[in-house]
Amino acid sequence: MVPLSFYLALSAVLFTIGVVGVIIKRNAIQMFMCIELMLNAVNLTFVAFSSYFNDVTGQLFVFIVMTVAAAEAAVGLGIILAIFRNRESLDVDEASVLRL
Amino acid sequence: MWSILLFVLFGGLAVGCAVAVVAQRNPLYSAISLIGVFVALACLYMTLAAPFIAAVQVIVYAGAIMVLVVFVIMLLNVEEEVRRPVRLQHMIVVGVLLGAALAAETFFMLTASGTTRVGPPAVRDVGSTTSVGTGLFTEYLLPFEATSVLILMALVGAITLARQGRDRAAAGGGGEAPGGAAGGQIIQPGFTAETGQAFARYQIEAGEASAPAERAAGREEEKH
Numbered sequence: 433m434v435p436l437s438f439y440l441a442l443s444a445v446l447f448t449i450g451v452v453g454v455i456i457k458r459n460a461i462q463m464f465m466c467i468e469l470m471l472n473a474v475n476l477t478f479v480a481f482s483s484y485f486n487d488v489t490g491q492l493f494v495f496i497v498m499t500v501a502a503a504e505a506a507v508g509l510g511i512i513l514a515i516f517r518n519r520e521s522l523d524v525d526e527a528s529v530l531r532l
Numbered sequence: 533m534w535s536i537l538l539f540v541l542f543g544g545l546a547v548g549c550a551v552a553v554v555a556q557r558n559p560l561y562s563a564i565s566l567i568g569v570f571v572a573l574a575c576l577y578m579t580l581a582a583p584f585i586a587a588v589q590v591i592v593y594a595g596a597i598m599v600l601v602v603f604v605i606m607l608l609n610v611e612e613e614v615r616r617p618v619r620l621q622h623m624i625v626v627g628v629l630l631g632a633a634l635a636a637e638t639f640f641m642l643t644a645s646g647t648t649r650v651g652p653p654a655v656r657d658v659g660s661t662t663s664v665g666t667g668l669f670t671e672y673l674l675p676f677e678a679t680s681v682l683i684l685m686a687l688v689g690a691i692t693l694a695r696q697g698r699d700r701a702a703a704g705g706g707g708e709a710p711g712g713a714a715g716g717q718i719i720q721p722g723f724t725a726e727t728g729q730a731f732a733r734y735q736i737e738a739g740e741a742s743a744p745a746e747r748a749a750g751r752e753e754e755k756h
Binding site: 433434437438439440441442444445446447448449450451452453457459461462464465466468469472475479480482483484485487488489491492494495496498499500501502503504505506507509511512513514516 | 535536539543546547550551553554556559562563566569570573576577579580581582584585588589592593596597600601604605607608610623624626627628630631632634635638639642653657658659663664666667668672675676679682683685686687689690693694
């Protein structure tokens with residue numbers, strides 16, 4: 433059987449890729465997708481611990497994390513739309529001052 | 533043996549798609565790679581004996597959230613990233629180095645903690661819909677209700693953001709720019725043949741049908 437540490441290592445790799453993406457990307461939508469990637473890496477950790485310790489709590493928190501991700505998607509994409517309306521661009525370098 | 537094989541297959545697929553999410557310049561390709569990550573993770577949840585979470589992963593993430601993201605990408609007509617000089621070019625190197633440091637820290641914690649010695653339990657029976665539902669509606673009822681309040685807040689926030697934009701567009705004449713063109717004739721919804729012809733003429737006059745051009749035309753029109 434697969435040891436627990438394999439799943440944790442995979443989760444760490446996915447989370448790191450998400451962090452690097454948020455740092456180096458300049459497109460707001462792609463940064464948003466990298467944040468979703470990080471949330472999913474954490475979800476994998478939750479499910480792995482839940483399964484290996486035979487405790488359902490981790491999976492309940494995965495459920496709640498998914499809800500938070502859905503709410504974040506709705507509000508975050510609304511903000512991205514508002515930025516695009518104001519600046520005609522999704523480049524976060526051009527939105528570095530908090531005024532029009 | 534089989535479980536190792538499945539783990540390597542889906543784990544490799546997840547990591548490859550995650551790298552593609554970061555490496556692609558076109559946001560649409562990034563979104564499709566991200567769907568690949570979600571599906572691979574759903575398969576990993578199945579190998580972890582969590583079928584309910586796997587189904588919710590596919591339905592909520594790969595279904596709802598990614599449809600929303602792809603919808604926004606299509607709506608904004610996002611081009612590929614322009615290859616112009618990045619203002620902070622050296623920050624990319626710094627970012628990759630910071631990521632490597634984070635990975636090193638995480639793996640150090642992984643080996644330093646005792647989790648490497650935890651083996652799989654004899655029976656894994658916690659992933660069923662029954663146990664998830666029982667836990668969610670008995671012991672964790674309060675977080676569940678707080679989640680519903682959060683969803684309500686997100687709903688209100690999204691509607692507020694969308695309404696602000698529409699009010700501004702209506703005040704500036706931006707949203708309905710194609711309607712006011714073609715020889716002073718105001719085009720109302722409900723016309724059929726004339727509307728289509730007038731809109732086509734307007735498009736030919738404007739030169740192109742892209743959204744910024746329409747918006748610019750709308751602003752110009754509003755000035756006179």
